[in-house]
Amino acid sequence: MSGKLSRRGGAVDPFIVMDVMAAAAEKEAAGDTVIHLEVGQPSTPAPKAALAAAHAALDSDKIGYVAALGIPPLRERIARYYRETYGVDVSADRVIVTTGSSGGFPLAFLASFDAGDRIALAAPGYPAYRNILTALNLEAVDLPTSAADRFQPTVAALEKAGRIDGLIVASPSNPTGTMVGHGEMKALAEWCDRKGVRLISDEIYHGIVYEGDTVSAVEVSDSAIVVNSFSKYFSMTGWRIGWLLVPQDLVRPIERLTQNFFISVPTLSQHAALAAFDGKDELDGHVRRYRANRDLLLSGLPAVGLDRFAPAEGAFYLYCDVAHLTNDSREFCRQMLREAGVATTPGVDFDRARGAGTLRISFAGSTAEMEEAVRRLRAWRRL
């Protein structure tokens, strides 16, 4: 006897990087050391100010349920961040605190789309977009991108995509690190407005930038939904806290959804996140380290045959074309882990059609780990 299984649940793909992490853990359990270039998270804890605020909240607050949209001081502080960072005045009423950006996606999708709607997104891209859309009976429409368009959606690509109801843009992108400029974001936003398409802008890697400036969709659009998080720049992955910035008419629908789905977002994390904005010096220090790591890999990896990268303007990833070395990136990554003790993520996680010829290297770890990775890969390629 077995119970009913949903078709939509069965249609959701695994997140392959999790499989790589499991294989790496197995190797470590067997006594080997592994350099982790697969994980997409900072290797540092939350900023000191956030930790102090969390301790104080534990001592003074009962950590009960709070308002579904988030505690007012945090919503105000996030609105201030938009004034300070992008010079845009946004009302705190439009800020919705979420359980990581991952908690924001289903809310944004459910508030914007009906079952069967078609949402365009760049390939390669972050796999959870597609997988969450699939779970919600929404159709993910790949926009195959290339180095020529810097792996970002363009109006020309959208014109060829057939009827669409939504567009997800991620800048800086995971896995490529490439960004959308101000003019490009404006063109995409205007096209979406003309066509009645909802623009969803994933800005989770804002703050982690090496070349050029990030543009927030809120600078160029009144109807876009902005998704952001404390996970990356703020170095708070496990606190599971993020936010949405939404047009006024979506606030109440999302409030109703979040009341029913989650009641509220973890209260302790909200207190910590509020104080995290005071950790700027510490957090900017992490970004300087990421830059040093990126430069070290960009100069060290060509010697081992890894020399075809997307321009890593932001985030902490190198997306690497390995088609001259393998036609099976999954096996290539397995072998690299087994023989060199270096874990990376095969491109099939990000681009189902073309990812057999690519892999993603995360440089979020320490600089010493990057040096060791290059040393190991050099020894490996001389095998």
Ligand SMILES: Cc1ncc(COP(=O)(O)O)c(C=O)c1O
């Ligand atoms: C592009 C992108 N969006 C969203 C997320 C989800 O992050 P979180 O739920 O921790 O905010 C990730 C995590 O790696 C990501 O790379």
